[in-house]
Amino acid sequence: MIAAIVLAAGQATRFGRCKQLMPLAGKPLLQHVLDNLRQSKIEDVVVVLGAHAEEIREGIRFERERVVFNADFAQGMSTSIQAGLRALSEGTEATMIVLADQPYVNAQTFDALIDAYRQLRTPIVVPTYGGKRGNPVVVDRSLFAEMMELRGDVGFRALFGNREMAKVAVADRGVVIDIDSPGDLE
Numbered sequence: 001m002i003a004a005i006v007l008a009a010g011q012a013t014r015f016g017r018c019k020q021l022m023p024l025a026g027k028p029l030l031q032h033v034l035d036n037l038r039q040s041k042i043e044d045v046v047v048v049l050g051a052h053a054e055e056i057r058e059g060i061r062f063e064r065e066r067v068v069f070n071a072d073f074a075q076g077m078s079t080s081i082q083a084g085l086r087a088l089s090e091g092t093e094a095t096m097i098v099l100a101d102q103p104y105v106n107a108q109t110f111d112a113l114i115d116a117y118r119q120l121r122t123p124i125v126v127p128t129y130g131g132k133r134g135n136p137v138v139v140d141r142s143l144f145a146e147m148m149e150l151r152g153d154v155g156f157r158a159l160f161g162n163r164e165m166a167k168v169a170v171a172d173r174g175v176v177i178d179i180d181s182p183g184d185l186e
Contacts, residue, residue, distance in 0.1 A: 002042065002095070002138065003043065003095050003096070004037055004044070005046050005084030005085070005088075005095050005096070006046065006047045006084075006098045006099075007081065007100055008020050008030055008048060009050025009073040009079075011073070018052040018055055019100075019179060020052065020101075024103055028060060029103045029179060030047075031061060032104075033105070036110070038063065040111050041114050042114070044066070044089060045066070046084045046087045046088065047067045048070050048087075049069055050070040050072075050073025066087060068084065078150035082148055084097075092141065094138050095139055096138045096139075097137050097139060099136065101178045101179045102136070102175070102178050102179075104174025105175055109172040112168055113136065113138050114138065117140075122165060123140040123143055123163055123164060124163055124165040125137065125168060126138075126165060126166070126167055127170045127172070128168065128170070128175075129172065130173075132176050133167065134175030135175060
């Protein structure tokens with residue numbers, strides 16, 4: 001089983017307010033992400049909340065997703081990744097780290113990354129668009145212990161180093177677009 005960990009615990013300090021709930025085409029950013037995941041092959045979704053958790057719980061329609069709270073969210077992204085990893089089922093073979101501020105990644109892209117992981121069996125699978133590396137990233141269970149050792153505002157890119165990695169070219173520009181500021185949203 002491949003599970004998604006949706007990182008939605010951030011304080012959105014650059015954005016200035018709860019970014020996960022900002023409206024885009026009539027619904028919150030995070031809702032777009034969850035709706036796209038629901039249309040994919042992902043079997044299990046863990047959403048990690050931290051800052052604005054109660055506000056997000058009230059503003060988002062959660063269905064099959066499991067929501068976990070990261071009390072250490074202020075210490076950086078690594079703590080959210082770890083909270084998500086702790087919530088995964090024992091039979092999880094890999095996780096897809098999904099960013100809550102990437103509402104344009106479509107279900108076909110999630111599926112292409114899953115298919116590439118299953119076919120190639122590399123420990124890391126990343127999408128590329130126009131030659132640029134993007135998100136989400138699939139990480140094999142063999143790297144979970146190392147991910148539990150990350151500290152601070154460090155994501156999974158700290159694991160890349162010179163590891164074997166599959167780069168999957170996708171036609172989805174959404175993998176390189178994230179919403180960091182009100183201007184990005186517009």
